[in-house]
Amino acid sequence: MTEKSALKLKLMQDFALKGKRVLTRVDYNVPMKGGKIEDNARIRETLKTLNALVDAGAKTVLIAHLGRPKGKPDLKYTLKPAAEELARLLKKPVAFASDCVGPEADKAVAALKAGEVLLLENLRFHAEEEANDPVFAKALAKHGEVFVQDAFGALHRAHASTAGVTKYLPGAIGFLVQRELEFLDRAIGNPQRPFLAIVGGAKVSDKLAVLDKLLERVDALLIGGGMAYTFLAAQGISIGKSLLEKDQIDNAKKIIEKAYNKKVECLLPADHVAVREIRADAQTTITQAMSIPPDMIGVDIGPHAIEFFQEQIAKAKTIFWNGPMGIFEMDAFARGSVAVAEALAEATKNGATTIVGGGDSLSVLAKTGLADKMSHCSTGGGASLELLEGKVLPGLAALAS
Ligand code: AMP
Numbered sequence: 001m002t003e004k005s006a007l008k009l010k011l012m013q014d015f016a017l018k019g020k021r022v023l024t025r026v027d028y029n030v031p032m033k034g035g036k037i038e039d040n041a042r043i044r045e046t047l048k049t050l051n052a053l054v055d056a057g058a059k060t061v062l063i064a065h066l067g068r069p070k071g072k073p074d075l076k077y078t079l080k081p082a083a084e085e086l087a088r089l090l091k092k093p094v095a096f097a098s099d100c101v102g103p104e105a106d107k108a109v110a111a112l113k114a115g116e117v118l119l120l121e122n123l124r125f126h127a128e129e130e131a132n133d134p135v136f137a138k139a140l141a142k143h144g145e146v147f148v149q150d151a152f153g154a155l156h157r158a159h160a161s162t163a164g165v166t167k168y169l170p171g172a173i174g175f176l177v178q179r180e181l182e183f184l185d186r187a188i189g190n191p192q193r194p195f196l197a198i199v200g201g202a203k204v205s206d207k208l209a210v211l212d213k214l215l216e217r218v219d220a221l222l223i224g225g226g227m228a229y230t231f232l233a234a235q236g237i238s239i240g241k242s243l244l245e246k247d248q249i250d251n252a253k254k255i256i257e258k259a260y261n262k263k264v265e266c267l268l269p270a271d272h273v274a275v276r277e278i279r280a281d282a283q284t285t286i287t288q289a290m291s292i293p294p295d296m297i298g299v300d301i302g303p304h305a306i307e308f309f310q311e312q313i314a315k316a317k318t319i320f321w322n323g324p325m326g327i328f329e330m331d332a333f334a335r336g337s338v339a340v341a342e343a344l345a346e347a348t349k350n351g352a353t354t355i356v357g358g359g360d361s362l363s364v365l366a367k368t369g370l371a372d373k374m375s376h377c378s379t380g381g382g383a384s385l386e387l388l389e390g391k392v393l394p395g396l397a398a399l400a401s
Contacts, residue, residue: 007392007400010172012049012148017058019114023144023169024053025161027151027379028064028082028119039366040085042153045379047089049150049174050117054092059112061143062086062119063100063161064151071127083119094119101126101139109143129160137164150174153380155395162395171399176379183376184387187320187355193219196316198309198340200225201323201360204248208255209389210322215258220265220316222309224301224325224336228268231256232290240274240292267312271302273326273333280330300326301336309336313343314350322358322385328367337364345373357384 012022026046031038053060069077080096087094093116097108100120108118120143123129128136137160141147147169149155154162155177165171173181187195197218199207204227214221223231226243233239234252259266271289274296275282286302287293301309313319321344325336341364344354354374356365358381365371378384383393 007396009396009400010170011178012052012172012174014172015146015170017053017056017146020058020145021061021109021112021143022053022058022146022148023061023063023141023165024049024148024174025151025154025165026062026064027153028079029066029153030082032066032081035081037081037085040089041362041366041371042379043082043085043089045176046150046174049148049176050086050090052175053148054090054115054117057114059109059114060117061109061112062117063123063140063143064119065124065129065154065161066122067124069122069124071124071130073125077122077124079119079122086117086119090117092117097121099125101136105143123159123161130157132158132160132164134164134167136160138168141165141168144169147171148174149395149399150176151395152177152180152378152383154383155380155393156383156386156391158394158398163398166398173396173399179376180378180380180384181387183353183355184378184384186353187217187318187388191217192317192353194316195318196220196222196312196320198222198224198313198319198321199323200227200325200337201358202226202243204230204245204252207323207385208248208251210385211255212258213389214320215255215262215264215266218264218320220267220312221259222267222312224269224305224309224340225323226327227323228301229292229298231268235268238291238294239298240294240296242292242296242298267308269301269305270308271304272298273300273302273335274298278327278330280332282332284332299330299333300328306336306339309340310343313340313347316347316352318353319344319347319355320388321354321356321361322381324360324364328360328364334364334367337361338368341365341368341370345370348373348375357381357388
C-alpha cells in the first residue's frame with residue numbers, strides 16, 4: 001500500500017482560489033555561499049505551483065525555512081535572496097517581509113492583491129516552528145484562507161508549518177508534492193520490471209530500513225559507496241582501512257540473507273579505486289578484486305564494477321538511485337558516481353523510468369549537468385527515503401486528517 005492511495009489528499013486544483021489568500025509551504029532550503037544561492041533547483045521546482053496560483057488570481061503567501069538558525073533571527077539564514085531569485089524566475093515582483101508572524105507579516109499579507117506573491121522570512125527564526133507550537137501555527141494559519149503544501153522535503157517533519165497549520169485551514173498538496181508522490185508511488189506500488197535499486201553513500205545505519213524495504217520490491221540491488229565496505233566485511237572480505245560500521249555487520253548479513261531468500265540479486269562492487277590517504281591528489285590504485293589491501297582505503301567503485309553496474313542499469317525498466325558510489329566531492333573519486341548518472345541518462349532515453357533521490361546524488365547530477373535527463377529527481381532526500389520505507393509522512397497525515 002502506498003502513501004497517496006492510503007491517505008485521502010486534496011489537490012490544490014480542487015479549490016477555487018481566485019482572490020483567496022493561499023498560505024503555501026515551499027522548500028527553499030537551498031545551498032548558499034556568501035549570501036548567494038548556489039543551486040536554485042528547489043526554487044525552480046515550485047514554479048508550476050506558483051504560476052498556477054498567480055494565474056488563478058490567488059494572493060500567495062509563501063512560508064519556508066533555510067538552514068538551522070537555532071530558533072532565533074540570524075541574517076546568515078535570511079530568505080531574502082530566495083525572494084529575489086523567485087522574482088527573477090517568475091518574472092514578476094515578489095514581496096518580502098522580515099518576519100513570518102507578527103505585525104510586519106500581517107501588514108504585508110493584508111497589502112497583497114490578487115495574483116501577487118509574498119515570501120515571509122525564515123520560519124526557523126522562531127523555535128516554535130520546529131516545536132510545532134499551536135499558538136505559532138495559528139499565527140501562521142491566519143495568513144491564509146487555504147493551505148497548500150508543496151514542500152516535499154519537509155513532509156517527514158511534524159512542524160508548525162507542515163502539521164500545525166493544517167488544524168486551522170483547509171489544505172491540499174501542490175503540484176510538486178503531487179509529482180513526487182506519483183513517481184515514488186509508482187516505484188513502490190507498480191514498477192515496470194526489472195526494478196533495480198542502486199544505493200550508495202556513507203552509512204549503512206542511515207539506509208538500513210530503506211534497504212530492507214526495497215528488498216521487498218526490487219529484482220536487483222546494487223550497493224556502492226562507503227556503505228559497500230561494511231557489506232564486504234560482513235562476507236569476510238578484507239577492506240583495509242575503508243569505512244566500516246562494525247555495529248552494522250550483523251544487519252548487513254541479514255540484508256544479504258534476505259536478498260538471497262527473496263531471490264533478489266544483491267551485488268557489491270567487483271573492484272575499487274583505493275588510496276593510502278584521502279586527498280584530492282592522492283595516488284590511486286585499482287584493486288584486482290573485491291578485497292582491499294590492508295593499508296588502503298576504498299574511495300570509489302572500480303572499472304569492472306562500473307561496467308557491471310552499467311550492464312544492470314541497461315537491463316532495468318525502473319531504476320531508483322540514492323547515494324554516491326564514492327567520495328564524489330573529489331573529482332579523482334567521482335568516476336563511479338558520474339558513470340552511474342550517465343548510464344541512468346541513457347536508460348531514460350531508452351524508455352526506463354529513472355528516479356533519483358537524495359541530496360548527494362542530486363549533487364552528482366548537478367556536477368554532470370544530467371539532472372534533466374532523469375524521469376524524476378526527488379527534491380527531498382529524507383522524505384523520499386521515509387516514503388520508500390513505507391512510513392507515513394507527518395506532513396501528509398496532517399493534511400489527510
Ligand atoms: P549519504 O549522505 O549517506 O548519501 O552519503 C554521502 C557521502 O558519502 C558523500 O559525502 C560521500 O563522500 C560519502 N562517501 C561515498 N563513498 C565513500 C567512501 N568510499 N568512503 C567514505 N565516504 C564515502
